[in-house]
Amino acid sequence: MNFTAFVDGPFWYFSAAVFLIGVLWRLVGMLSMGSKPDFSTPRKSGTAAVIGINLTRFFPRVDFWSRIRLQVVAG
Incomplete structure (x- = not known):
């Protein structure tokens, strides 16, 4: 087995497995953390403010x- 076949075969599968395990680890960590309740009372709807800031x-x-x-003009 030459180096190119080794990189395209086992190394690729190993790196994909490490990537997927890392992504799953982060997702489980974020989902298990939850969020804090929002105790502040809203002042008004933020829809107009969001549109204005975006523009x-x-x-x-x-x-x-x-x-x-x-x-x-040209991008």
């Missing part, structure tokens, strides 16, 4: 607009 963060600030106009 304001989507566009660059006016200070930067003259320098990055090409990047914004």
Whole structure:
């Protein structure tokens, strides 16, 4: 068995197994931790605030607009 076949065979299966065990370990850890109850009373609905923040963060600030106009338009 040459090195390439060894890497494509047993090493690949070993690394995939280590990855899956690590992912399962993290998922079990997160799910078993649970969450703390939220005792604070909500002030108002946050839907409008979320939409507003997303729109304001989507566009660059006016200070930067003259320098990055090409990047914004061209991507």
